[in-house]
Amino acid sequence: MVDPRTSIIDERMRGIDRIIAVSSGKGGVGKSLVAATLALTLAKKGFSVGLFDLDFTSPSTHIILGIGDVQPKEEKGIIPPMVHGIKYMSIIYYSGEHVTPLRGADVSNALIELLSITRWGTLDFLVIDMPPGIGDATLDLVRLIRNIEFLIVTTPSQLAFETVRKLASLLKELRIPVVGIVENMKMNDSKTVQQQTMKLGVEFLEEIPYDSKVEEAIGNTNKLLDTILAKKAENISDLLRYSKPKRRQSSIYM
Amino acid sequence: MHEWALAEAVIAAAFEIARKESLKEVREVKIKVGELQQIELDILEFALSQLKPAKFKHTKFSIEVAKAGLKCRVCGYKWVFKKEKIDENVAEAIHFVPEIAHTYIKCPKCGSPDFEILEGRGIWLESIKGVKKEDG
Numbered sequence: 428m429v430d431p432r433t434s435i436i437d438e439r440m441r442g443i444d445r446i447i448a449v450s451s452g453k454g455g456v457g458k459s460l461v462a463a464t465l466a467l468t469l470a471k472k473g474f475s476v477g478l479f480d481l482d483f484t485s486p487s488t489h490i491i492l493g494i495g496d497v498q499p500k501e502e503k504g505i506i507p508p509m510v511h512g513i514k515y516m517s518i519i520y521y522s523g524e525h526v527t528p529l530r531g532a533d534v535s536n537a538l539i540e541l542l543s544i545t546r547w548g549t550l551d552f553l554v555i556d557m558p559p560g561i562g563d564a565t566l567d568l569v570r571l572i573r574n575i576e577f578l579i580v581t582t583p584s585q586l587a588f589e590t591v592r593k594l595a596s597l598l599k600e601l602r603i604p605v606v607g608i609v610e611n612m613k614m615n616d617s618k619t620v621q622q623q624t625m626k627l628g629v630e631f632l633e634e635i636p637y638d639s640k641v642e643e644a645i646g647n648t649n650k651l652l653d654t655i656l657a658k659k660a661e662n663i664s665d666l667l668r669y670s671k672p673k674r675r676q677s678s679i680y681m
Numbered sequence: 682m683h684e685w686a687l688a689e690a691v692i693a694a695a696f697e698i699a700r701k702e703s704l705k706e707v708r709e710v711k712i713k714v715g716e717l718q719q720i721e722l723d724i725l726e727f728a729l730s731q732l733k734p735a736k737f738k739h740t741k742f743s744i745e746v747a748k749a750g751l752k753c754r755v756c757g758y759k760w761v762f763k764k765e766k767i768d769e770n771v772a773e774a775i776h777f778v779p780e781i782a783h784t785y786i787k788c789p790k791c792g793s794p795d796f797e798i799l800e801g802r803g804i805w806l807e808s809i810k811g812v813k814k815e816d817g
Binding site: 521534544 | 683685686687689690691693694695697698713774775777778779780781783784785794795798802803804805806807
């Protein structure tokens with residue numbers, strides 16, 4: 428017995444130049460906001476961008492973007508609709524606003540299903556909003572997507588950074604590329620996270636100050652693009668566009 | 682036509698296996714299709730016939746349908762998924778992502794959404810038969 432779906436994932440990802448999984452060790456660090464804003468700023472710069480919400484049990488990027496009443500097109504698979512210049516994919520097309528209680532194996536199965544049937548076409552960037560932690564989604568993505576790169580979000584809290592340290596060391600051990608760490612919701616000038624990031628041998632990409640305007644901008648992309656978060660996301664998108672894609676080297680997954 | 686995407690996956694997986702097992706010709710590919718996903722068999726068969734590569738020219742695709750057996754993790758009740766018993770839109774959502782069943786279906790006995798899909802979820806490649814390349 429063989430699951431045929433995993434055999435087609437390479438083919439589905441072939442037209443995508445860079446796949447960036449926005450991750451964190453803990454929830455509540457602003458991963459979804461960073462992912463959605465990064466996708467928006469990349470699209471604004473003229474790149475073809477996809478955003479894939481992989482947080483199946485608690486999706487939120489559809490709320491951040493205010494996607495309205497859109498559905499994917501069915502054509503030899505499913506084609507994500509264009510939302511604010513982004514090809515947008517989420518489980519909410521099927522679950523609506525209902526709760527979707529899933530165990531690990533179900534998360535994995537749903538993820539493989541969507542990876543194998545979604546036709547992204549050609550993209551410069553696919554940004555993935557990951558569920559928090561080092562669970563099924565993380566393990567499946569490193570197993571199934573050859574050219575995945577991780578962007579890790581933390582807050583200044585040592586509690587958040589401690590889990591980031593674990594995520595970063597796992598990825599390093601598995602030789603999966605990490606583009607860098609972003610410190611979100613910064614309230615002071617402390618350089619602790621920056622220094623600790625460097626000790627990990629990972630690039631420190633950007634610090635994003637806490638911005639109370641972000642909450643008011645949820646659901647309104649124009650307002651969102653006017654926040655400090657968006658300005659910082661623009662810096663991150665510049666770092667991404669001018670850096671070479673990081674490829675995994677002699678990983679067990681190759 | 683989401684069946685097309687699944688047919689592509691079946692062909693890709695079967696092709697990979699045929700290559701690994703050095704089959705010069707593939708005679709039969711057995712596929713199991715779970716009722717939970719409600720795959721349209723005629724579309725799947727058509728897609729397979731359109732997509733098959735040269736090595737699969739004479740391949741017979743046998744498709745077996747498996748009932749979707751569900752088991753509640755809370756009370757242990759077992760039941761079988763019936764498409765006719767649910768709303769058309771819900772059935773379609775489950776068709777695309779079978780795990781969406783956990784959003785809409787509850788255990789008929791205790792009402793829990795925490796159930797296990799024992800069998801008959803989606804598409805599986807059961808076996809491949811073919812003719813091996815001669816050694817040397």
